[in-house]
Amino acid sequence: MFLYEYAVIRLVPLVEREEFINVGIIIFSKKEKFIRAKIVLPEERLKSFKCELDLDQVKANLRAFELISSGAKEGGPIACEELPERFRWLTAVRSSIIQTSRPHPGKTNDLEKEVERLFVEYVG
Numbered sequence: 001m002f003l004y005e006y007a008v009i010r011l012v013p014l015v016e017r018e019e020f021i022n023v024g025i026i027i028f029s030k031k032e033k034f035i036r037a038k039i040v041l042p043e044e045r046l047k048s049f050k051c052e053l054d055l056d057q058v059k060a061n062l063r064a065f066e067l068i069s070s071g072a073k074e075g076g077p078i079a080c081e082e083l084p085e086r087f088r089w090l091t092a093v094r095s096s097i098i099q100t101s102r103p104h105p106g107k108t109n110d111l112e113k114e115v116e117r118l119f120v121e122y123v124g
Contacts (some may be wrong), residue, residue, distance in 0.1 A: 001107050004029040004114065007091045007100040008122045009039060009065060011058065013049045015095055021045055023062065025118045026069060026100065027111065028087040034111050035083045037069040037090070038119045053097075061098050065090060 009024035024039030039062050046053060067075030068086055078089050091100045108114040 001109060002029050002032050002034075002111055004032075004034070004106050004108065004111060005087065005103040006106060006114075006118055007103045009037070009062070010099050010101065011041070011046075011062075012097050012099055013046065013051045013053055015097060019049065020099070022123045024065065025115065025122055026065065026087065026090055027115050027118060028083065028103075029111055030084055032111060033083060035069045035087055036111075036115050037065045038115055038123075039065060040123060058097065061096075065098075 004027055006025055006027040008022050009026060010020040011023045012018065012020040021042060023041055024037060026035070026037040028035045041055075041059060041062060043055065064075060068079045068090060071079050071086070073079065078086060081089070087103075091103050093099075106114065
């Protein structure tokens with residue numbers, strides 16, 4: 001059984017209105033040296049918000065989550081940090097249009113399957 005933490009990644013098009021769409025999850029297990037982000041941008045659902053978004057910028061910012069969590073060089077200096085630091089940086093409270101929920105704990109026998117389960121449950 002593996003202990004892990006996860007957070008839901010949210011797109012908050014109008015920060016002042018606090019409305020959001022869940023667009024991904026990030027899961028981390030220190031003991032298993034595991035961190036993974038899974039993200040999808042539901043462009044059709046974004047039309048329900050009465051605002052204009054720079055979709056290219058949003059896509060780039062969401063891609064940064066994936067690059068940092070995977071430790072890719074393209075993710076910049078944060079991607080070079082140890083896994084706990086990357087997870088904490090990605091889940092830090094921020095008031096931008098991309099935010100995360102507070103981290104939550106969990107247990108699983110299979111971290112890869114848990115990524116999929118959480119993604120389906122929270123993102124759809």
